Structure formats: C-alpha cells, structure tokens
Amino acid sequence: MTSPAETVEQLLHQQRSFEDVGEPLHRTTFVVVDLETTGTSPDKAHITEIGAVKTRGGEVIGEFQTLVDPGAPIPPFIVALTGITDAMVVAAPRIEQVLPSFLEFLGDAVLVAHNAPFDTGFLRAACRAHGYPWPGNQVVDTVTLARRATTKEEAPNKKLSTLAKVFGTVVEPNHRALEDARATSEILHRMLERVAAFGISHREDLDTLRNPMPERIRKKATMADRVPPKPGVYTFRGPRGERLYVGTSKNLRARVKSYFTTAEQRRSVRDMLELAVDVDTTVCATELEANVREVRLIAEHRPRYNRRSARPERTAWVRLTDERYPRLSVSRAVTGPEGALGPMRSASDARLAIEVLQGALGVRTCTTRLPVVPRANARACLLKDLGACAAPCIAGAESGYEATADAARSALREDPTPVVSALERQIAERAEALDYERAAELRDGVSAVVDGAMRAQRLASLARCSIVAVHPDGDWWDVAAFSRGALAGTERVKDRVWEAADRLRAATHELALDVEVLVEERELVSRWLEAPGTRLLYVDGEWSSPVTGAGRHARWVQARRADRDARPLTRGAQD
Numbered sequence: 405m406t407s408p409a410e411t412v413e414q415l416l417h418q419q420r421s422f423e424d425v426g427e428p429l430h431r432t433t434f435v436v437v438d439l440e441t442t443g444t445s446p447d448k449a450h451i452t453e454i455g456a457v458k459t460r461g462g463e464v465i466g467e468f469q470t471l472v473d474p475g476a477p478i479p480p481f482i483v484a485l486t487g488i489t490d491a492m493v494v495a496a497p498r499i500e501q502v503l504p505s506f507l508e509f510l511g512d513a514v515l516v517a518h519n520a521p522f523d524t525g526f527l528r529a530a531c532r533a534h535g536y537p538w539p540g541n542q543v544v545d546t547v548t549l550a551r552r553a554t555t556k557e558e559a560p561n562k563k564l565s566t567l568a569k570v571f572g573t574v575v576e577p578n579h580r581a582l583e584d585a586r587a588t589s590e591i592l593h594r595m596l597e598r599v600a601a602f603g604i605s606h607r608e609d610l611d612t613l614r615n616p617m618p619e620r621i622r623k624k625a626t627m628a629d630r631v632p633p634k635p636g637v638y639t640f641r642g643p644r645g646e647r648l649y650v651g652t653s654k655n656l657r658a659r660v661k662s663y664f665t666t667a668e669q670r671r672s673v674r675d676m677l678e679l680a681v682d683v684d685t686t687v688c689a690t691e692l693e694a695n696v697r698e699v700r701l702i703a704e705h706r707p708r709y710n711r712r713s714a715r716p717e718r719t720a721w722v723r724l725t726d727e728r729y730p731r732l733s734v735s736r737a738v739t740g741p742e743g744a745l746g747p748m749r750s751a752s753d754a755r756l757a758i759e760v761l762q763g764a765l766g767v768r769t770c771t772t773r774l775p776v777v778p779r780a781n782a783r784a785c786l787l788k789d790l791g792a793c794a795a796p797c798i799a800g801a802e803s804g805y806e807a808t809a810d811a812a813r814s815a816l817r818e819d820p821t822p823v824v825s826a827l828e829r830q831i832a833e834r835a836e837a838l839d840y841e842r843a844a845e846l847r848d849g850v851s852a853v854v855d856g857a858m859r860a861q862r863l864a865s866l867a868r869c870s871i872v873a874v875h876p877d878g879d880w881w882d883v884a885a886f887s888r889g890a891l892a893g894t895e896r897v898k899d900r901v902w903e904a905a906d907r908l909r910a911a912t913h914e915l916a917l918d919v920e921v922l923v924e925e926r927e928l929v930s931r932w933l934e935a936p937g938t939r940l941l942y943v944d945g946e947w948s949s950p951v952t953g954a955g956r957h958a959r960w961v962q963a964r965r966a967d968r969d970a971r972p973l974t975r976g977a978q979d
Contacts (some may be wrong), residue, residue, distance in 0.1 A: 427607040433513040438584040450474035455581025471496035520545035553595035628661035652694040723747035729796040743817040745856040760849030819880035869945030889926035
C-alpha cells in the first residue's frame with residue numbers, strides 16, 4: 405500500500421506539463437509586419453518601407469523600421485497616401501540590403517499582417533529575386549481573424565481603420581509601416597482574447613482560422629490530449645477498433661491535434677476523421693525507426709485510408725520467364741524473383757526497361773510459350789528478317805537463342821554495363837540523325853535499366869550482411885543496427901556511441917529475423933545508410949560491389965570510413 409506522499413508524487417509525475425499540450429499563445433512570439441509599396445503587384449511594384457513589431461505575451465519585445473529605396477519613382481497617388489517621397493528614400497538601403505536584417509528579426513515567430521497575402525507576396529517576391537529562401541513561418545491574417553472575432557454589426561468591414569476604432573487602439577493607423585504594424589499588433593491581441601472561447605489557445609490552433617473544421621470533428625481534438633509530444637507512429641482507430649490510418653511525426657501530439665484543428669482539404673482524410681474514435685501511438689527512439697514501423701504496420705494491417713505502401717505485393721520487377729526460350733516480363737511481388745531487375749519505380753519504368761533490353765539483346769517479344777522442338781508449321785515474324793530475333797520459334801535450340809537468354813540473365817543479375825554501353829551508342833546515333841524522339845525513348849529506357857540495376861544491387865548487398873551505423877543529428881547521434889536489410893534496433897544518444905553500437909550489435913546477433921523483409925523497408929534503410937554524414941561502425945558478412953559502375957559500393961564504404969577517420973568516434977569518447 406502506497407503512502408499519501410508516494411501517491412502525491414505519482415500524481416505529479418503523471419500530470420502533463422504545458423509543454424506536453426503544445427505552445428500556449430501567451431508564450432508564442434508574434435512579428436506583426438506592415439509594408440508600404442509603390443503599387444499592388446509584387447511583379448511590378450516595389451517596397452518603400454517595412455515596419456514590424458515583435459511581441460510575446462502581449463508585451464512588445466522589439467521593433468523594426470526602415471525606409472527602402474524602390475529603385476524607381478514613387479507614383480504621386482502613393483506619395484499622397486503614405487507621405488513617402490522620392491527625396492525620403494534616395495539615401496535609404498535597397499531591399500536586398502534590408503532582407504537579411506528583417507529575416508533575422510523575424511526568426512521562427514508567427515508572421516502576422518493585415519491582409520497577409522499582400523505583405524507576404526511582396527516579401528516572397530523580394531526573397532526570390534535576391535536569392536534568399538523564404539523561411540516558411542506560420543502566417544496569421546488579421547482580416548481572417550477579424551471574421552471570427554467580430555460581428556458584422558460592430559465591424560461592417562474589416563479594414564484596419566475600422567478595427568482600430570472597434571478595439572480602441574492607442575496607435576491610430578496612418579499608412580506608415582511602423583504605426584500600422586503597432587495598431588495591427590494591438591488589434592491582434594484583442595482578437596486573440598475573443599477567439600479563446602472557440603478553443604484557439606495554442607499556436608497549433610492558429611491554422612484553424614483560415615478554414616475551420618466542422619464542430620463535430622474539432623471536438624475530437626481531445627484525442628490528442630494524452631498523446632506525448634515525442635517522435636513516433638500514430639494509428640487512428642474506428643468504432644470497431646479497426647485501423648483507419650497510420651502515420652509518423654516528430655511530434656506526435658502536435659500532428660494528431662492538427663488533423664482536428666487544421667483545415668484538412670483531402671476528402672479521404674475528412675472521411676477518416678468522421679469515423680475515428682481513438683488514436684494509438686508508439687514512441688520511437690529515432691525518425692528511422694518510426695518510418696520503418698509505419699511501413700510494417702501498413703503492410704500488415706492494410707489501413708483503409710492509407711494509400712502509400714498499402715499494396716507491397718504490387719511492386720514491379722523485370723524478370724525472365726521460366727521456360728525453354730524465356731522472354732522478359734513484368735512481375736509483381738513483395739520481393740522479386742531471384743535474378744530480377746528492380747524494384748522498379750513503376751510498371752511503366754519496367755516496360756521501358758523491357759523494351760530497350762529486347763532491342764539491345766534480341767530477346768523475343770512474342771508472348772506464346774514455345775515448345776522445345778518447333779512445330780512443323782511454325783512461322784517466324786518480321787523480327788527475324790530484321791535480324792532482331794534469333795527466332796527459336798522455327799529453329800529451336802539451333803537458333804542460338806540460349807546465348808541471348810544468358811546475356812539477358814547477366815544483364816538482370818550481374819552487370820548491364822555492356823547493354824547500357826550499346827544503347828548509349830544508339831542514342832548518340834539517333835541524336836546525330838536528328839531522330840530526337842527515338843533518342844529520348846532510348847534514354848528513358850536506359851535510365852530505367854540503370855536505376856533498376858542499382859536498386860537491385862543495393863538490396864541484394866543489404867540482404868547479405870549485418871550493419872551497425874551512426875548518423876549525427878545536431879548534438880545527438882542516431883545509432884541503428886540492421887540484419888539482412890531489416891531494421892533490428894535503434895538508439896538515440898548524446899555520448900557513448902560505441903557502447904550503444906555494441907549493445908545493438910549484440911542484440912542483433914541474438915535476434916532471429918525469419919520474417920520476409922519488405923522492399924520498402926530495405927529502401928528506407930538504404931537511403932539512411934547513404935545519407936551524408938552516416939558512418940558504418942560494423943559490417944558483418946558479405947558486402948559486394950554493385951552491378952552498375954564497378955566499385956560503387958566499395959567506394960561508398962571507403963567514403964564512410966574516411967568520414968569516420970576525419971571525425972573519429974573513439975571508444976569512451978563523450979562527443
């Protein structure tokens with residue numbers, strides 16, 4: 405029996421902190437911005453003034469103001485409206501000089517503006533014109549907010565001057581950037597107080613202002629209350645406990661809540677939310693683990709509303725048929741037949757690869773299953789006369805088709821380089837003859853062959869060995885172990901990387917992975933291993949060179965080892 409003190413301690417431990425339920429608006433940083441410009445079109449007009457106010461918890465913590473030289477005369481009607489003249493901006497900085505300071509001032513705050521598409525349109529255009537990436541901050545339009553926070557009676561229109569009178573702002577807007585930004589900031593906080601009654605109390609809720617979800621769906625947002633703000637996998641369940649949808653997120657709580665608060669436009673997801681009654685979550689040590697778990701869950705349970713990964717058995721491969729005189733065909737399976745090319749990115753890629761391989765190797769194109777001994781009345785098609793097929797249909801074993809089949813097997817299983825080289829020569833010949841259409845067709849086919857061969861070799865290499873690798877993520881290290889291309893375990897550590905690697909390696913050796921490894925999981929693993937910064941710590945088993953480009957995998961391993969040596973992970977190091 406627990407003591408009262410122990411009971412209180414347990415309750416305190418179970419109680420969620422404010423951080424667990426998202427960022428409250430009183431802790432959210434807002435940057436309210438206003439621009440003055442020479443016109444209304446970002447493509448033709450230019451910025452003449454930027455004013456911005458940074459607030460948190462209703463308190464002003466910073467301001468930004470500057471005139472901007474637009475590089476062109478200011479129209480008279482703009483001068484009359486704003487009072488900004490050519491003489492005032494002649495010594496002002498150009499927008500490319502102002503942008504770095506403004507973007508630094510903005511940081512990761514919520515960007516607020518009255519009629520936000522106007523202001524963000526000019527800022528985006530300026531960033532694009534001068535090579536600055538648009539930061540993609542969350543945006544709040546106070547016009548949209550006013551439609552939720554005010555009635556038609558008190559604010560028949562949503563102009564800034566009208567709202568300033570409604571809320572009695574200290575600063576009166578006057579078509580100058582900083583003054584208008586100050587007035588907008590006051591209006592923003594007054595309206596946020598009002599919309600709190602609609603459940604908009606956290607930063608994540610602000611997206612509902614654009615296109616609010618129906619009340620019956622928004623009420624289900626309480627499902628997210630017990631979800632931890634950690635990375636992992638989430639599964640929405642229906643009224644009978646069935647799995648409706650599986651997904652991943654770096655912040656499970658924020659992602660789950662967003663389904664009920666963000667304006668979701670996809671009809672299928674809206675239908676799923678109508679049915680959802682509960683959500684399960686699994687916290688994962690790393691993003692890789694979450695992605696792999698998602699693929700496995702989708703393949704196992706086939707959730708109704710998942711489209712990606714829902715049909716692994718439909719993966720396309722290019723293979724030779726199992727007959728005396730084989731031909732190339734598209735095969736669909738979770739894992740490809742032995743010696744198959746792929747997995748191909750699509751069935752159309754598979755057909756492109758087949759077409760160019762048939763033409764380069766002389767593989768028969770007819771779909772009839774040929775007898776070992778040709779029929780007495782058998783006739784060859786036009787391809788024999790064109791020298792494009794050895795015609796086993798009439799010559800049987802004497803046709804020499806066995807050599808053609810062997811060359812096709814070698815291209816699929818071992819090395820397509822001879823075929824690719826021959827096709828490259830054909831592409832050059834077609835281009836020289838100005839037959840660009842056929843050259844493009846051959847190019848696309850060659851690309852499909854090379855891509856399929858590279859993917860096949862990667863997966864085959866992974867299937868023959870066990871690996872422990874590490875990838876840096878800021879101050880953390882993601883350590884992962886793999887067996888036959890399947891993820892066996894992960895850890896996320898700040899130090900003692902080698903100890904984590906040794907634990908995972910030992911656990912992997914004890915683990916019997918007899919399940920069939922999904923192709924998509926192996927491809928996730930392959931991409932993670934090939935990501936910049938990933939280092940191989942242990943490789944147990946056979947690691948072969950790929951079929952395309954001699955020594956590709958050998959160079960890949962050497963590059964990782966060189967990277968490791970450049971920034972060594974010494975046993976016992978605390979880095």
